Amino acid sequence: AQSVAQPEDQVNVAEGNPLTVKCTYSVSGNPYLFWYVQYPNRGLQFLLKYITGDNLVKGSYGFEAEFNKSQTSFHLKKPSALVSDSALYFCAVMQAGTALIFGKGTTLSVSS
Amino acid sequence: NAGVTQTPKFQVLKTGQSMTLQCAQDMNHEYMSWYRQDPGMGLRLIHYSVGAGITDQGEVPNGYNVSRSTTEDFPLRLLSAAPSQTSVYFCASSYAHRGAGELFFGEGSRLTVL
Numbered sequence: 001a002q003s004v005a006q007p008e009d010q011v012n013v014a015e016g017n018p019l020t021v022k023c024t025y026s027v028s029g030n031p032y033l034f035w036y037v038q039y040p041n042r043g044l045q046f047l048l049k050y051i052t053g054d055n056l057v058k059g060s061y062g063f064e065a066e067f068n069k070s071q072t073s074f075h076l077k078k079p080s081a082l083v084s085d086s087a088l089y090f091c092a093v094m095q096a097g098t099a100l101i102f103g104k105g106t107t108l109s110v111s112s
Numbered sequence: 113n114a115g116v117t118q119t120p121k122f123q124v125l126k127t128g129q130s131m132t133l134q135c136a137q138d139m140n141h142e143y144m145s146w147y148r149q150d151p152g153m154g155l156r157l158i159h160y161s162v163g164a165g166i167t168d169q170g171e172v173p174n175g176y177n178v179s180r181s182t183t184e185d186f187p188l189r190l191l192s193a194a195p196s197q198t199s200v201y202f203c204a205s206s207y208a209h210r211g212a213g214e215l216f217f218g219e220g221s222r223l224t225v226l
Contacts, residue, residue, distance in 0.1 A: 009152075034214070043116075043202055043217030044155075090154060099145065099170055100215060104154035 002027040004093045006103040013081045014111050021076040021106045023091030032094040033074040035065055037087050038105075044090060050074060061085070081110045114138050118203050118218035125193045125225045133188040133221050135203030141216070143206040144186040145170070146178065148199040149220075155202065161186055193225045 004025045013019045025031055032051050036044040048059025055067045065076045074091060091103040119134045137144065145160035147170075157170030161180040175197060177189040186205075190197060200222050204215040 006154075036215075041220075043219050044204075044215070045217070046214040049214060099157050099160050099168075101157065101171070102147070102155040104152065 002031075002093055002095045002101050004091050004101055004103040006089075006091055006106045008106050009104075010107045010109065012109045012111065015083050016080050019078050019081045019085070019108065019110070021089050021091075021108060023074045023076065023103060024072050025074060025091070025093040026072060027093055027095040029095060033065075033067060034092040034094070034100065035059065035063070035074075035076050036090045036092060036102075038090065039087050047076070047089075081108075083110050083112050086110045116203055116205055116216050116218040118201075118221050120221060121219065122222050123224070125190075125223065127194060127225060129193050130189070130191050131193065131223075132190075133201055133203075133223070135186045135188065135218060136184050137186075137203075137205040137216070138184065139205065139207065139216065140183060141205035141207050142183070143213070144180065145204050145215070146176070146186070146188045147202045147204065148172065149202060150199050158188065158201075190223075193223075195225045197223065198225045199223060 034049045035047040038044045048057050050057045050067045058064045063078050088105050090105045092100050094100045116137045142163050146158040147155040149155050156172045159178040161167045167178050200220050203218045206213040206215050
């Protein structure tokens with residue numbers, strides 16, 4: 001069965017510093033990988049996805065993610081964090097032809 | 113565009129009562145799904161549908177029913193509410209399930225079962 005893990009409940013970073021939010025996955029075959037962001041009392045918003053091709057995927061708001069097949073990871077990154085990036089981030093995985101499964105989420109807190 | 117619309121936004125039920133959470137999308141999406149969000153547990157898939165007349169179970173389907181009579185609507189029914197169903201429920205849709213299109217989420221429905 002497919003699964004996704006986000007090992008950190010919370011990530012704290014100072015504004016202007018680079019940030020990384022970690023995600024590892026387990027699927028049979030080639031995965032479809034996603035990152036979503038949730039602001040308080042709102043639904044989730046799509047950030048980026050990896051289906052195939054270049055291992056470095058660029059998405060919304062300056063975020064990017066790197067697909068690493070050997071480590072089964074899909075970490076979310078941003079070179080310079082903003083206070084407005086503070087939110088709840090979800091990694092998700094889909095095995096082709098099945099439904100999207102989400103991780104438990106990581107709270108990102110960016111301090112000024 | 114309205115996108116994905118969920119109603120009601122808030123609901124309080126007593127144990128044993130029934131209710132339906134409504135979800136409608138105006139993007140002509142094939143794929144629709146229901147998730148519940150609980151603290152520390154992320155989002156868990158309840159049911160999903162890949163098209164009108166087709167539904168399937170997700171990770172936590174017990175206690176919930178769905179139907180998909182039209183492309184636009186995907187209601188979630190609680191036949192006999194239990195306190196364990198207290199949660200925030202999200203409906204989401206996508207234009208291409210098998211092509212792994214991005215999900216568009218509604219704003220959520222917060223349900224409390226006493």
